[in-house]
Amino acid sequence: MPEVRKVAILDDYQHVARQSAPWERVTDGLGAEITTFHHHLGGPDDVVAALEPFDALVVMRERTAFPAEVLEMLPNLRLLVTTGPANAAIDVAAAHRAGITVCGTGGVLDNAATVEMTWALILAVVRHVPEEDRRLREGGWQQTVGADLKGRRLGVVGLGGIGKPVAAVGQAFGMDVAAWSRHLDPDDARAVGVTPVSREELFATSDVVTIHMKLSRGSRGLVGREDLARMTAHAVLVNTSRGPIVDEDALLEALRAGSIGGAGLDVYGTEPLPADSPWRSAPRTVLTPHLGYVTSETFAEMYADAVEDIEAFAAGSPVRELAS
Known part of the structure; x- marks a missing residue:
């Protein structure tokens, strides 16, 4: 033995x-x-x-x-x-x-922890929770104005084992939920009340875009500069999957330029995040240290x-x- x-x-x-x-x-x-x-x-x-x-x-x-x-x-x-x-x-x-x-x-296997973490980030970004928490502790009071989720569109990139329960929570909030991926089955999406859309429509019309793809050769850099350029100035991007699925340089540029409303990130191209990483000073972001399954x-x-x-x-x- x-x-x-x-x-x-x-x-x-x-x-x-x-x-x-x-x-x-x-x-x-x-x-x-x-x-x-x-x-x-x-x-x-x-x-x-x-x-x-x-x-x-x-x-x-x-x-x-x-x-x-x-x-x-x-x-x-x-x-x-x-x-x-x-x-x-x-x-x-x-x-x-x-x-x-x-x-x-x-x-x-049931993905519950990552689903919950995804919504923690969505809510934190949309309602500016970390920023207001910090301001309150420093002696201040409310300054930001958040947004309702009800009636807005949630765009899910990857309607699989995590994407589907994330979509269900969005529906419970009263959101219009749409989804896209390269291999999305439109009938499968409609069966759970999700609207299948094109890649272009998802990024152009979603108020919140959330990424739920496995990292592979085909998904590396999947969300790129063109996708981010289609997003509106108030829309936010959330990634609890893997950092390299999103073009990090392009996302940083969009955040610094104010062309998107914000981002909630739990994953990064290099982990642990280096002390000198530009993400540590990125504007309009809520950052967590890969807590999805923790x-x-x-x-x-x-x-x-x-x-x-x-x-x-x-x-x-x-x-x-x-x-x-």
């Missing part, structure tokens, strides 16, 4: 991983030692230097990248567990070539499954293996 002796838990920024699951099944049951990293390790050289001794890693979604060149320099690694059912930051094929088993977890319930399920993955691997019967 494969032994698991040294386990590392990565990117536990909030110091909650060890309290979120029964890790004693790994320490006491398997006799393994667990080391938890509470900071982002950095680039490839830093990752290799920190993780070379470990034979099992538990990584939080896409916070740390494991391309082929990193995996090849971790000769002791035999098990790589990612929270969630997939992880675009892991070269799974390279892991398999190196004899590394890659397993996933549950915890994000809830205690989600973490409990993810880390409990990670414990189970380690136990199953040690027993010679891996579960939830990711295919190349």
Whole structure:
């Protein structure tokens, strides 16, 4: 049977991983030692230097990248567990070539946390919540004027597992909901009360545009300068999917020029966001540090499954293996 002796838990920024699951099944049951990293390790050289001794890693979604060149320099690694059912930051094929088993977890399949985060950002941007909170704490009083959502149009880019419940909340607010994606089934949209529209119409007529696409070669840079130029001066863009789906340079330009009303962003092209990132001073924005899936319930399920993955691997019967 494969032994698991040294386990590392990565990117536990909030110091909650060890309290979120029964890790004693790994320490006491398997006799393994667990080391938890509470900071982002950095680039490839830093990752290799920190993780070379470990034979099992538990990584939080896409916070740390494991391309082929990193995996090849971790000769002791035999098990790589990612929270969630997939992880675009892991070269799974390279892991398999190196004899590394890659397993996933549950915890994000119903998408509730990201749906709720999307609406937190929409409401925060439209009603200027962070700005007014800051002003009140500094001794001031109301200064901005928000907007009603009822009667306005919500444009959903990607009507899938997250886009549909986001659309349903918009309908509950009394919004007119429209959707577009390259592979949108118009009948599927109409069946849930959503109007299928062209790309041009969605960006030109929506008061709120929200992005719900998976990052892929085809979706990288999907929302570009032309799309943003079609948006009205009061419209806002919200992205809780992946930063590179939106042309970040074009979005910054639009915000600085005042050609769109604002943006709510939970994701960025580089994460964690560098200290000198221009996003930190971008106007008319509400920014959050990739909180979409960060809830205690989600973490409990993810880390409990990670414990189970380690136990199953040690027993010679891996579960939830990711295919190349």
